[in-house]
Amino acid sequence: MIDHVHDLHSVRAATDRLLSAVAKLDNASLAEPSRLPGWTRGHILAHLARNADALVNVFEGRPMYASAEARDADIERDAGRTLEEQLTDVRDSADRWQAVTEVPADWSRTVELRNGVTDSAARVPFRRLVEVELHHVDLGIGYELADLPAEFTAREIEFLAERWSGRPEVPPVALVAADGGRWHTGSAEGTQVTVRGTSADILGWLAGRGDKGAALTVDGGTLPALPPL
Structure with a gap:
């Protein structure tokens, strides 16, 4: 059974783990390749921030992304930022997403995600948890699949x-x-x-x-x- 309240707490805990780990890096480390082909660690952090904002769009009834091209362009634009900028953006975007989830709403409603995929609102927090946990592993900074809860x-x-x-x-x-x-x-x-x-x-x-x-x-x-x- 999906428990969106439990999952939202898990998202917060996973985000805090990721931010604490990334805070130990430096600007040069963010420019190094991640475990995802073609992406640096900065690309992953930019993606996580923009994904949080995209889920705000979903919960407020807007398209998740303006287009696939806009999504990719935003990630590329933000990938090269400093450590301080990346940390602030990931933290602030996560806070915006959490704030939207605290607005009274029908969690059984169907929402539309990327590429026409639909799901119940109650399942979206777990989808966000997947993004945070697996991309933490993808950073290649010591958090491995075996470390996942x-x-x-x-x-x-x-x-x-x-x-x-x-x-x-x-x-x-x-x-x-x-x-x-x-x-x-x-x-x-x-x-x-x-x-x-x-x-x-x-x-x-x-x-x-x-x-x-x-x-x-x-x-x-x-x-x-x-x-x-």
């Missing part, structure tokens, strides 16, 4: 397993985590493979992070290729 990891695995469920290009897959978690994804037809490993490694494979599944073991075949997120 266990509750978050299990929920994100479930979310991504659902995303790839029913996709004909992905064979049936049983996901078995060393801590006891079990999920299914992929097509309903074909020969099932069983993928085993830590929850962190399973998440890394599903989300295209970390070693992208290299540490996983597969019974009944080879590790399937997943479509891009």
Whole structure:
């Protein structure tokens, strides 16, 4: 069951962790490559700030972004800023998003996100949590998939397993985590493979992070290729 109040608290805690970690960097570190191809750490921080403002737009009934081109241009514009500017922007934009969520509203309503994707308002805080947590890992500054809160990891695995469920290009897959978690994804037809490993490694494979599944073991075949997120 989705609990948006709980998720909003988790977003705040995750944002505080990220800001504390980034505050230990310097301007030169922000210009270095992140773990995302083509993006520096500054690009990631700019994206997080603009994503928070985009969610304000969503909750206030405006398009999430003016256009895909405008979104990319805003990130590129803000990527090269100083550490102080980046920290202030990420913090202030997060505060703006939190403020909008505190306005009395119908959390069961449907909202429109990017590229025509719709979801219930109550699920949006978890979507923001995904942005903050995974991009913290993407910064490559010591916060790894294994450091993510266990509750978050299990929920994100479930979310991504659902995303790839029913996709004909992905064979049936049983996901078995060393801590006891079990999920299914992929097509309903074909020969099932069983993928085993830590929850962190399973998440890394599903989300295209970390070693992208290299540490996983597969019974009944080879590790399937997943479509891009």
